[in-house]
Amino acid sequence: MGRWEPNARGRLEQAALELYAERGYEQTPVAEITRRAGLTERTFFRHFADKREVLFAGSGRLAELCAGAVAAAPAAATPMDAAVAALYAAAGVFEERGDLVRLRQSVIDANAELQERELTKLATLSGALAEALRDRGTDDLTARLTAEAAVAVLKVAFEHWIHGSGEQTLRHLLGECVDSLGTAVARGPGAAGSVSG
Amino acid sequence: MGRWEPNARGRLEQAALELYAERGYEQTPVAEITRRAGLTERTFFRHFADKREVLFAGSGRLAELCAGAVAAAPAAATPMDAAVAALYAAAGVFEERGDLVRLRQSVIDANAELQERELTKLATLSGALAEALRDRGTDDLTARLTAEAAVAVLKVAFEHWIHGSGEQTLRHLLGECVDSLGTAVARGPGAAGSVSG
Numbered sequence: 001m002g003r004w005e006p007n008a009r010g011r012l013e014q015a016a017l018e019l020y021a022e023r024g025y026e027q028t029p030v031a032e033i034t035r036r037a038g039l040t041e042r043t044f045f046r047h048f049a050d051k052r053e054v055l056f057a058g059s060g061r062l063a064e065l066c067a068g069a070v071a072a073a074p075a076a077a078t079p080m081d082a083a084v085a086a087l088y089a090a091a092g093v094f095e096e097r098g099d100l101v102r103l104r105q106s107v108i109d110a111n112a113e114l115q116e117r118e119l120t121k122l123a124t125l126s127g128a129l130a131e132a133l134r135d136r137g138t139d140d141l142t143a144r145l146t147a148e149a150a151v152a153v154l155k156v157a158f159e160h161w162i163h164g165s166g167e168q169t170l171r172h173l174l175g176e177c178v179d180s181l182g183t184a185v186a187r188g189p190g191a192a193g194s195v196s197g
Numbered sequence: 198m199g200r201w202e203p204n205a206r207g208r209l210e211q212a213a214l215e216l217y218a219e220r221g222y223e224q225t226p227v228a229e230i231t232r233r234a235g236l237t238e239r240t241f242f243r244h245f246a247d248k249r250e251v252l253f254a255g256s257g258r259l260a261e262l263c264a265g266a267v268a269a270a271p272a273a274a275t276p277m278d279a280a281v282a283a284l285y286a287a288a289g290v291f292e293e294r295g296d297l298v299r300l301r302q303s304v305i306d307a308n309a310e311l312q313e314r315e316l317t318k319l320a321t322l323s324g325a326l327a328e329a330l331r332d333r334g335t336d337d338l339t340a341r342l343t344a345e346a347a348v349a350v351l352k353v354a355f356e357h358w359i360h361g362s363g364e365q366t367l368r369h370l371l372g373e374c375v376d377s378l379g380t381a382v383a384r385g386p387g388a389a390g391s392v393s394g
Contacts, residue, residue, distance in 0.1 A: 078381075079381055080381050080382050115317070116313040116314065116316065116317050117313065119313065119316040119317060119320055120312070120313050120316060123316055141353065141357070141373070141374065141377055142377055142380075142381050144353045144356075145349060145350065145353050145374060145377050145378045145381055146381045146382070148346075148349030148352065148353060149345075149346055149349055149378060149381065149382055152342060152345030152346055152349055153342070155345065156338065156341045156342050156345060159341075160338070176338070177338065177342060178382075180338055180339055180342050181342045181346060181382050182382045182383060183339075184275075184276055184277050184339050184342055184343045184346065185277050185343070185346055185375075185378055185379045185382055186379060186383065
């Protein structure tokens with residue numbers, strides 16, 4: 001009690017994700033998590049406000065990381081280039097945490113309330129990207145559309161990565177999705193946009 | 198009681214949205230809604246499962262309308278053209294219901310839980326669009342990316358329409374956003390995608 005526990009946060013996260021996946025998120029009390037991690041509830045609440053935060057504490061850091069990557073992109077980079085740099089930064093984190101990321105996703109996929117929460121976190125990420133783009137001088141409309149498009153790319157690439165054969169890296173899939181999106185939204189001669197004129 | 202009430206559903210919706218906006222969604226019981234509408238609670242529950250459904254019953258119909266527009270797009274239309282046709286169909290409904298749409302949005306904007314629900318409905322719309330595109334023979338990756346991009350365009354154009362000066366139609370703003378997105382995600386020579394190669 002009270003003494004410093006090596007990697008307490010990581011052990012709690014690992015234990016929580018395992019239990020949420022095995023028994024269901026709703027069915028797992030904090031006491032079970034701390035028992036498996038060999039730590040006290042007091043230690044748990046020093047690291048996490050509640051059991052939901054184990055799943056979403058990383059989302060805020062991810063948004064910060066992405067906004068930082070946008071800010072650090074070369075001045076000559078287009079808004080989409082800067083947003084793609086942010087996606088690659090995010091991909092690095094996901095790939096490094098591979099097994100935990102997959103475990104977490106299986107928990108989210110099994111619970112409608114957590115899925116709603118996840119969508120909110122993605123909307124927050126989009127907002128952070130848009131703000132970082134505006135800070136670079138990108139106009140508001142372009143910033144918002146680019147940020148939404150980037151999050152769309154991340155979502156689709158991530159799903160393929162999680163549910164796919166596992167042969168391709170997330171970074172590779174991101175690159176494919178960016179290219180596919182560019183092709184898909186290119187305005188061709190028969191573009192419906194002309195209908196609106 | 199029991200007799201047919203002219204436009205009962207519309208009157209209940211109008212009364213509910215007014216009350217949610219005036220007093221807050223949480224603070225409005227169904228009894229208040231029916232009192233203002235001059236109808237019985239029995240009539241309310243014949244039309245809506247609960248008070249939240251007054252806000253979201255239209256989302257399912259919107260997804261059907263959009264999927265139908267994708268299916269009805271000419272065979273030669275690109276996936277994005279078909280998705281944009283769906284957006285214009287949606288815009289027609291929003292513009293027709295103008296005041297109610299604005300009232301509804303002010304209610305959603307004031308309540309975090311309703312915002313999460315709204316994001317889920319947008320994800321459902323994206324899923325319906327993607328499915329309609331796959332039914333046209335679009336590959337899965339392109340279908341998902343196009344659907345997400347279309348929903349992104351709808352979100353951003355809608356926000357500008359709701360919070361803007363009111364001088365531009367939603368259809369005009371949609372066209373602008375489609376063009377801006379096309380410009381933003383076009384792969385230029387300095388594109389970050391090349392970093393992944």
